[in-house]
Amino acid sequence: MTDTVSADRSEPIWIALDFPGAVEAEQFLKRWPSDARPALKVGMQLFYAAGPRWVSQLVEAGYPVFLDLKLHDIPNTVAGAVGSLLGLGVRFTTLHTAGGRAMMEAAREAADRVPAENRPRLLAVTQLTSTDQACMNEEIGIPGTVRDSVIKLAGLAYRSGMDGVVCSGEEAGWIKTEVSGDLVTMVPGIRLKGDDAGDQRRVLTPQQAWQSGADHLVVGRSITRAEDPYAVYQLIREQRHKQGREG
Numbered sequence: 001m002t003d004t005v006s007a008d009r010s011e012p013i014w015i016a017l018d019f020p021g022a023v024e025a026e027q028f029l030k031r032w033p034s035d036a037r038p039a040l041k042v043g044m045q046l047f048y049a050a051g052p053r054w055v056s057q058l059v060e061a062g063y064p065v066f067l068d069l070k071l072h073d074i075p076n077t078v079a080g081a082v083g084s085l086l087g088l089g090v091r092f093t094t095l096h097t098a099g100g101r102a103m104m105e106a107a108r109e110a111a112d113r114v115p116a117e118n119r120p121r122l123l124a125v126t127q128l129t130s131t132d133q134a135c136m137n138e139e140i141g142i143p144g145t146v147r148d149s150v151i152k153l154a155g156l157a158y159r160s161g162m163d164g165v166v167c168s169g170e171e172a173g174w175i176k177t178e179v180s181g182d183l184v185t186m187v188p189g190i191r192l193k194g195d196d197a198g199d200q201r202r203v204l205t206p207q208q209a210w211q212s213g214a215d216h217l218v219v220g221r222s223i224t225r226a227e228d229p230y231a232v233y234q235l236i237r238e239q240r241h242k243q244g245r246e247g
């Protein structure tokens with residue numbers, strides 16, 4: 001089901017570029033050393049404002065790009081959306097497990113139309129890291145624990161041909177042992193000690209997330225709103241090296 005490219009864990013930190021537009025995102029990137037090409041996550045806010053051409057330009061400039069659009073629609077529509085993204089050169093893109101097996105399989109079939117080495121890796125969102133137990137049970141109406149729901153959805157994602165999942169650091173290790181070590185775990189909800197959690201509910205520090213089994217971390221505001229974003233990024237990288245991990 002997985003292949004060697006999908007297991008690529010060489011970019012351990014993806015910076016969430018949650019900016020209102022290309023101008024603000026470029027201002028942020030200009031503050032980095034000129035040869036730095038950190039891995040970047042472009043989400044809905046920036047994509048809707050800046051568009052696909054701008055994403056291609058980021059890729060052409062040498063940035064590894066993760067396009068986080070969290071697709072969730074009928075299978076035909078999601079397959080079409082994945083088809084439209086194939087030319088952008090992004091490494092990862094996302095869709096919701098809640099769309100079900102047929103939707104995820106259609107997405108994978110669409111992605112497989114390009115050679116394996118160019119195919120964006122598909123990550124399925126399990127339970128958003130802004131969701132806590134009460135929200136899941138009482139508002140969304142899913143019974144049981146968040147942990148069990150995430151494991152169940154990760155299993156569905158695996159059987160539907162997904163390369164990985166988006167989950168919180170709390171569940172990354174369980175997914176590795178209870179679903180498959182082959183599933184890539186992309187973990188948002190990351191905060192440095194003392195940082196405000198904001199709207200996030202299932203939050204870990206970078207060290208905790210890596211210890212738990214995260215392959216990649218998504219870090220947004222802890223870096224983008226820092227006085228010295230590059231210094232914070234370097235600090236997180238150093239913490240990873242101290243844990244004896246590559247990348």
Ligand SMILES: O=c1ccn([C@@H]2O[C@H](COP(=O)(O)O)[C@@H](O)[C@H]2O)c(=O)[nH]1
Pocket residue numbers: 016017018043125127128129130166167188189190200218219220221222
């Ligand atoms: O479950 C999820 C899925 C995606 N995200 C995205 O990650 C970043 C996190 O930003 P922070 O500023 O570090 O909180 C953001 O772009 C989300 O859309 C997530 O947080 N949780």
